[in-house]
Amino acid sequence: MTQQPIRWGILGAGNIAHKLADAVRYDADSQMVACASRTPGKARSFAENYDIDAYDSYEALLERDDIDVVYIATTHNFHHDNGRLALAYNKPILMEKPFTVNASEADDLISEARAKGVFLMEAIWTRFLxxxxxxxxxxxxxxxxxxxxxxxxxxxxxxxxxxxxxxxxxxxxxxxxxxxxxxxxxxxxxxxxxxxxxxxxxxxxxxxxxxxxxxxxxxxxxxxxxxxxxxxxxxxxxxxxxxxxxxxxxxxxxxxxxxxxxxxxxxxxxxxxxxxxxxHEENGFVYEVAEVARCLRAGETESPVIPLDESRAIxxxxxxxxxxxxxxxxxx
Incomplete structure (x- = not known):
């Protein structure tokens, strides 16, 4: 029986989001589904490159039941707020580095994710090379x-x-x-x-x-x-x-x-x-995409390669x- 691929949504539609979306294309166990941007028109332009759905609000994307994980690709000053929002919808998260702006913000996200049993990982893509x-x-x-x-x-x-x-x-x-x-x-x-x-x-x-x-x-x-x-x-x-x-x-x-x-x-x-x-693959993001898929399949709420306590300590x-x-x- 064929497994349903891990379905991805992206919050943010900048340069780093494109690299992750391209990496998802190379992972047989992953599928890009939707993106959202609060900049008018930016999500639609991004979505046209990948034949996915576009939203002008993060909430609209997060409300979808068919998204298994979200990649937060916004600038890091927004990571805490965007992470909090995604966790409110119980969505597993791959958080672009740095994890947050400071350890206090990291503590809050980690505590919330652990309390809910929701997957959370910092996207230090080089660690998976x-x-x-x-x-x-x-x-x-x-x-x-x-x-x-x-x-x-x-x-x-x-x-x-x-x-x-x-x-x-x-x-x-x-x-x-x-x-x-x-x-x-x-x-x-x-x-x-x-x-x-x-x-x-x-x-x-x-x-x-x-x-x-x-x-x-x-x-x-x-x-x-x-x-x-x-x-x-x-x-x-x-x-x-x-x-x-x-x-x-x-x-x-x-x-x-x-x-x-x-x-x-x-x-x-x-x-x-x-x-x-x-x-390694030209787009090194493919390895962290594969690790997220592996963790979700295994029911793990954090990756042993980059544990949450280490992200917080750094x-x-x-x-x-x-x-x-x-x-x-x-x-x-």
Missing amino acids: PAQRALRQQLREGIVGEVKHLTASFGGFAPPHYAPRIKDPELAGGVTLDMGIYPISLLCYLVGELPNEIESMCRFSDRGVDEIASYLFRFPSGATAVISTSFNLKMKQEVMVYGSEGYIEYPNFQSGPEFIHHRHDGTNEILDSTSHPYM MAVMDKMRADWGLKYPFE
């Missing part, structure tokens, strides 16, 4: 010995269609919530811990949000990490993982299909270097850094 999952597993198996230090660099000039939002304090702009979350989340994932010591600094833009930021973490295991990110500076995109018996070079970690293992014997001599390729890390900088958004 084959290379990132393989690297975490190999680190667990001791590929570099004891992990002692990690670095990450991630930055570039925000493209014109993206710049107005990331620079706007009214929309919770700034590089940390928008871009910094990727290397923060990745390094926590690779170490398998959350930092227990956090230091940071930033350079503010002319509109008062963080345009360049650097973070320094210490983890309970003793490992340390340094992260640099910017939306107004071309930077190398790279993660390095240094261990007692070698190190990992992971170029283009946002979408790169391979990492390189350099092995040594506790001296400065590199004994050998091995590339570990893990090819929001608290970013809260702490913003508090240190005195960066508070007008609506907080």
Whole structure:
């Protein structure tokens, strides 16, 4: 007997929504059904690309019984309100990153979802890439010995269609919530811990949000990490993982299909270097779409790959850094 595919609705019809909708097309267990936007005409234009239904109100979409999960693709200043609305209709949610603006908002959504037994997951799409999952597993198996230090660099000039939002304090702009979350989340994932010591600094833009930021973490295991990110500076995109018996070079970690293992014997001599390729689909969102479908089929209310407690804890890390900088958004 053929199973009914997991039927998706999208709240928001911007660039990120298109990428998710395209990914749903590639997943045999998923089907795009409808989208909604509060911007007049935007949902209809979006829907025409995918032959789906369009709504000018979120409520109209959420009222449908034939939608199994909603992807919230709005800007993150709206995530809490939009998530609350979807949960009022008992709809499972894939929430675009960052999960919310702060940990308090995250706590509220997580508490409500758990009370109702409704699926909720943050859409850190990179976490589901084959290379990132393989690297975490190999680190667990001791590929570099004891992990002692990690670095990450991630930055570039925000493209014109993206710049107005990331620079706007009214929309919770700034590089940390928008871009910094990727290397923060990745390094926590690779170490398998959350930092227990956090230091940071930033350079503010002319509109008062963080345009360049650097973070320094210490983890309970003793490992340390340094992260640099910017939306107004071309930077190398790279993660390095240094261990007692070698190190990992992971170029283009946002979408790169391979990492390189350099092995040594506790001296400065590199004994050998091995590339570990893990090819993936061009649209990397397909892996998080598949994980949502898997969770819903299994009756799971959160993903073990990115648990809700971790999403909340990473929001608290970013809260702490913003508090240190005195960066508070007008609506907080």
